[in-house]
Each structure stands twice: as C-alpha cells, then as structure tokens.
Amino acid sequence: MNKQGNTYTLIYTAVMVIVVAFILAFAAIGLKPAQQKNIAIDKMSQILNSVNIVSTPENAQELYGKYIDDSFVVDANGQLVKGESFSMNIADQLKLPESQRTLPIFICTDDSGSPKYIIPLSGAGLWGPIWGYISIENDGNTVYGAYFAHQSETPGLGAEIEKPQFQKQFQGKHFFIDGAFMPIAVEKAGRKPQNGADYVDAVSGGTITSKGVQSMLQSCVEPYAQFLESLNSKNI
Amino acid sequence: MLSKKNKEILLGPLSKNNPVIVQILGICSALAVTAKLEPALVMAVSVTAVVAFANVIISLLRNTIPNSIRIIVQLVVVAALVIIVDQVLKAYMYQVSKQLSVFVGLIITNCILMGRLEAFALSHKPWESFLDGVGNGVGYGIILVIVAFFRELLGSGTLFGYQVIPQQLYDWGYQNNGLMILPPMALITVACIIWVHRSRNKDLQQ
Numbered sequence: 001m002n003k004q005g006n007t008y009t010l011i012y013t014a015v016m017v018i019v020v021a022f023i024l025a026f027a028a029i030g031l032k033p034a035q036q037k038n039i040a041i042d043k044m045s046q047i048l049n050s051v052n053i054v055s056t057p058e059n060a061q062e063l064y065g066k067y068i069d070d071s072f073v074v075d076a077n078g079q080l081v082k083g084e085s086f087s088m089n090i091a092d093q094l095k096l097p098e099s100q101r102t103l104p105i106f107i108c109t110d111d112s113g114s115p116k117y118i119i120p121l122s123g124a125g126l127w128g129p130i131w132g133y134i135s136i137e138n139d140g141n142t143v144y145g146a147y148f149a150h151q152s153e154t155p156g157l158g159a160e161i162e163k164p165q166f167q168k169q170f171q172g173k174h175f176f177i178d179g180a181f182m183p184i185a186v187e188k189a190g191r192k193p194q195n196g197a198d199y200v201d202a203v204s205g206g207t208i209t210s211k212g213v214q215s216m217l218q219s220c221v222e223p224y225a226q227f228l229e230s231l232n233s234k235n236i
Numbered sequence: 237m238l239s240k241k242n243k244e245i246l247l248g249p250l251s252k253n254n255p256v257i258v259q260i261l262g263i264c265s266a267l268a269v270t271a272k273l274e275p276a277l278v279m280a281v282s283v284t285a286v287v288a289f290a291n292v293i294i295s296l297l298r299n300t301i302p303n304s305i306r307i308i309v310q311l312v313v314v315a316a317l318v319i320i321v322d323q324v325l326k327a328y329m330y331q332v333s334k335q336l337s338v339f340v341g342l343i344i345t346n347c348i349l350m351g352r353l354e355a356f357a358l359s360h361k362p363w364e365s366f367l368d369g370v371g372n373g374v375g376y377g378i379i380l381v382i383v384a385f386f387r388e389l390l391g392s393g394t395l396f397g398y399q400v401i402p403q404q405l406y407d408w409g410y411q412n413n414g415l416m417i418l419p420p421m422a423l424i425t426v427a428c429i430i431w432v433h434r435s436r437n438k439d440l441q442q
Binding site: 003004008009012013016017020023024027028031034035038039041042057 | 301313316330
C-alpha cells in the first residue's frame, strides 16, 4: 500500500486514535479509586485547617475521625438534622430554591470540648473558582478560623488568600452586629465598611479576588443565618 | 549493550549537548517548577519517562508513520503519555500533583520532547532512541535540580522542605531572599550555570 497516500493516512489516523482512546480510558478507570481517596483526604485536611488543626496527608483521616463529629445538614427551617454532608456540594445547593435546600455543615469538637460549626464556602475569584471553609464558635457569631483556597489566582496577588496571614485575620470577627446578619467585609487597608460590619484587610493588588472572598462569605453564610441565630439564642 | 556510540548518545546530553544550557530548550518549565526541590525532581522524572517512552514508541512506528501527519502522530503519542503520567501522579502523589498543577500538562509542549522525536527517534532504532530519551531527560533534570537547589536554599532556607539554615543565623539577622522564589531568578540561575559551563568548555564558545 502506498504509505504516502490519503487512504493509508486516514486508516492510520483512525487506528491510532482508537488505540490511544482505549489506553487512556483504561488508565483513567483503573486509577480512579486511588485519586478519589486522595481528593477526599485533601478535603478533610482543608476542613481541619478551618478549625486551626494542621494535618498531613498521612494523618488527615485519623484527625478528621477524631475531631469532626458525625455529619449533619441544616434544613430549610434552620434545623440541624442528621445527613451526609461530606459529599455535598454547596454550590449546587445554593442554586436550589430556598425551601428545597439542605445545607452541609460539619461539627468539630476539639480538645476544649466546645463545638465549632464549619460552613463550606464556594465562589469566584478573578481567574477561576475560589473556595474555603469557615468555622464559627458555639455562640453562632464569632469566627474561630477560616481557610481559603483557589484554583488559578495570580501568585503573589490574589493567591495570597491561601496564606495564613490573610486567613488569621478572620479569627474573632463576628457575623452578627446588634442581632442583624452582616457578613464580614474585606476592605482596602485603612478603610471601614459603612454598615458597621466587622472587616479584614484585603490583599493588596488582589482586589477582585478579595471582593470574591467577600461575596462568597455573603452568599454562602447568609443561608445559614437562621441556624446561627437559633444557635446564638440557645447558647447565650 | 553500550557500545561507544551508544554511550555518547546517553551521556552527550548531560554536558556537551545539554538540552537546557546548550540547546536552550525547555526553559519555560525550568523556571516554573524550580522554586522547590521536590516538584523539580518529580518534573525531571516525569519528563525523562515521557521523552524516553515517546522516543521508543515513535522509533518503533517510524517506518509506518505517513510523512504528512508525522507531527500529529508525535503529539498524540506525547499527549497520551503525559495524561497517563498526570493520572498516576494524581493517584499516588497527590500533593506533588497539586503543586505541579498545569505544568504536567505542559510537558506536552516542552520543546525537548518534540525536538528529540523529530531529530532523533524518527531516524534511529528503538534502543538508541530510548538511550537518547533518557540522556536528554536526565540532562534536563540535572539543570532543574541544580536551579531548584539554589532557589530553595536561598529563597526558603530549606531543602526538600527540611530546614537547613540554622535558626541561629536568623537570630543574627540573616533573611531569606524572597526574590529567589520569583521566576526571574530561575533565568538568572540558569544563566550562571551556562556561564560556568561555557567557561569550562571552550569549544562551545562562538
């Protein structure tokens, strides 16, 4: 057969593509369980990070089992009910109408014995998605710790949101001012939000990412407001 | 098994014919993944594996590949191997794969690969192509590791994540050089390596 002819080239391409597709499909399916385990462990270590527990891939599972209690969800009425929250995606839940939402929440009982409530966050930065977890103390108001991560923010600018210096600022801030829900604002250093909400300093040079963090705190924590309020009146 | 000619194919790229510091190929990834030693080493191993096996596969197919689509065939082979490497890293070295993120995918566009496939594998037997791939991968890896060594040591005071600069020095006022972490210093470090290398190999000077 003429090796430079069109027929040969076409057949060659077709065979090559099919063979490669099979090899890749087998590789993807064969390695999937191990990959998913890694993703789950990574998620556990992110959740632990938000309650200021540093973990390594080796001990994340053990620490998660030790500190994070059974999983719960918050239903549309702001009630805590049993349910599987780990595999839940907050972004999907927020798209549903309010009455159908079940919101994931994680409860951490650390060495001090008082529970912390961990709320997953999901939003948009400048170049891609940003996400995180924020933990709130038993009074349903004070932030205990925060963790943010991003997919593709600019290193040195927007990507600074994953640094502890930025995340530590959130500790001790409040979500309720005089009984009204006010998300923590991310403001340019030296400025204060006009509505009197608690605020942290934004990342300099990372304005859009910082705004993304602020609107993520608003959109992802607000649906929990009712639950946090009831927590507050129960425990104070 | 290793005739004189094969030895040269294997060892040439380590110094006299180094892909990074003599042919100036693969610079992009050399500056992107060298802020720390660990990702640099993983990148070096990944590129070596991909270039060696891509060389063998292309060399085995070299008599069947239609000339008009040879670049496409090379790309498909390289892309398939890179995806497999990426999947294996995600399954067994998740932290490293998070750090390397897009750069594993970018191995596909690493000039060293296409250069070796086009210049060597298309016209040589599989065993020689394999040696050529290993030689070039290791030659690339050596430079990556040298650059990463200096950048991590001076930029973070650590090697492979372990603190090597004693705390006492910091107490006396020593500071990590933050500039070493940024990409420009990778280019300057590579340039210094080229300088040392050229001054020792007069025949490379023009």
